[in-house]
Amino acid sequence: MSDSSTDRLGRLSELGVSVWLDDLSRERLTGGGLKALVDEKHVVGVTTNPTIFAGALSKGDSYDEQMSTLAGQGVSVDEAVLAVTTDDVRHACDLLKDVYDATGGQDGRVSIEVDPRLAKDTERTIEQARVLWQTVDRPNLFVKIPATMEGLPAITQAISEGISVNVTLIFSLDRYRAVAAAYLDGLERAHAAGLDLGGIRSVASFFVSRVDTEFDKRLDAVGTDEARALRGKAGIANARLAFEAYEEIFSTPRWEELAAAGAHPQRPLWASTGVKDPAYPDTMYVDELVVDGVVNTMPEKTMQAVADHSELRGDTIHGTYAESRQLLDELERVGVSYTDVVQVLEEEGVEKFEKSWSELLETVEAALQGRTVTQEAAK
Template sequence: MKQNENLSALSAAGVSVWLDDLSRDLISSGRLAELVGTRSVVGVTTNPSIFQAALSSGTAYDEQVTSLATQGADVDTVIRTTTTDDVRSACDVLQPVFAASDEVDGRVSIEVDPRLAHDADATVAQAIELWKVVDRPNLLIKIPATIAGLDAIRRVIAEGISVNVTLIFSVERYAQVMQSYLEGLAEAAEKGHDLSTIHSVASFFVSRVDTEIDGRLAKLGTPQALELQGKAALANARLAYAEYLKVFSSGDRFAELAGRGARPQRALWASTGVKNPDYPDTLYVSDLVAPDTVNTMPAATMEAFADHGRVEKDSVIGRAEESAEIFRGLEQVGVDLAEVFAKLEAEGVSKFEVAWAELLQATSEQIDAHKAG
């Protein structure tokens, strides 16, 4: 197999390519292994929406669901078993990448139940349970960056468990996430954990920021407002990366932990599929190239970049002041950024809750059909 040149160039520029998708068919068909060999894929992310789509279509899960139903398993057990089985299998497919990358990549993420997003204690308990059930060192437990999530992140890291922090929208919340990570590492060290085995990424959502802010700018309708459309998401991500550098490249607190084996919490660009057809379909990949980052892409975005993507090596570093100016412009025309980010976080949690409810309903119907049959 030969790697795609565009995606290879992206990887060479320091961006780890992760696939934002997973299903049993993707694993069993060998397609996931093929993407590793031809698309530079070195990681996989999942979320409730992805699992809902996977379990609700096709027949790949029918035999296992029937077997579990025969054993008397309830709907939560069925979902937990099927999803953790898929994630464990994906971890095994990516194990060679994990070993070859000094355990940096080759990672697969699984999310805690989104209904627990505002319950730190329950999130911690389920994170520990998922870590034990999947039982693979290249697993990441996804925890949303809600206020309760910040506490959960610290406590889970302190247990020596690797974490993918999800649903980050603002630079302010991202700064809190990094501090939770550092506090968790310090506690992990006190408990005797090997810090070099604890990994984390911080998933900073991109396209949803443009979608929300562009809509507000369109309603304002002034030339100054319309001029700012399509600029907020990239500016937000670039400001986030500047904060990442402050903490992990020049921060004293991390330097001390790094001396004890700690790894940086890499910035991960999530929600990189372009929603606005007027924008280039590779916008949130080409324009977010920076060392030691991750870009998790839907399959369509990955294929678009493989076909015509370009690597803009100066698309992030050195652009913090330019990005801050964009934010000042947004505030001047009347965009309430604090309200935007609060809304996006609430909607993000809600969307995953809805997907989880749909997954529960579809699985319940399968179990009921078995019982009736």
């Protein structure tokens, strides 16, 4: 553990950033890949989403045996998806249990997302959050609930029942504040119901690179030198201002009362940190968002880049708030609407996860049918 790659990720951890992997597969679990990252690369958490599971199930033969068993049981496609994804997440939770114990429950977390088709349905989101929590049955699980308007009351209800939540698809500062308020509402209800607040955790997943992708597209359409000079800056400025809001929210008298009762703050999590424009440094969304008390969940490619050549400069968030506000003002001045961008990003985010979920269902359905045909032929 003395090589420079481990040192860089170790240094990031020392600076207060929890390094989480944005990926999971049966092969990574059974082949020892995830354990190696935990043991050697300072990985202390895992996030998943429909896109990750769709990709995992479409490659290799790691799921063949389970698919044959499920086909023999005659389960539905939805039941098979639940079984496969929760098995992977449960296995990952067990693998990370030592981290969970060592960090007092702060890290060692694994996230699983509710069906994205429910993003606009509060009650069914709550129902599925309960099913996922009970099915995985591990204290270090996070159930991912999208930060849609309909998702906000679901977040409150889940937290009030003691379900730890990873709030996903956050793009705007206003929505981030609403997410934090939903968390506090849930904690207050949990406390009133006599639940132990110390056992409830949450992170707020604030997306970064997707923000730049949409802003950059619009800045290119404006086409002026002034507009082009703002490319690749919105995502970081937006995230930095989210951290400013976090500091404000979790220092109020309302919060202090909950903290005194054992509650933990809802940590900001930087998501979508893989660089999508090759013109930008591939560690940009890590190096520029370093501060104590956050999570950065990275695709393995980004993690490898950080390990290899990240230029960590310490805290890169404090002291940037005025500059970040000015940057967002300049974007408006050149004709790019922040409000419209974040609205489009939320809608597209839900659509992309719905598409991936459909691909996941199709992959599982084909696998089940294939095994059923094989089993019938063998009779």
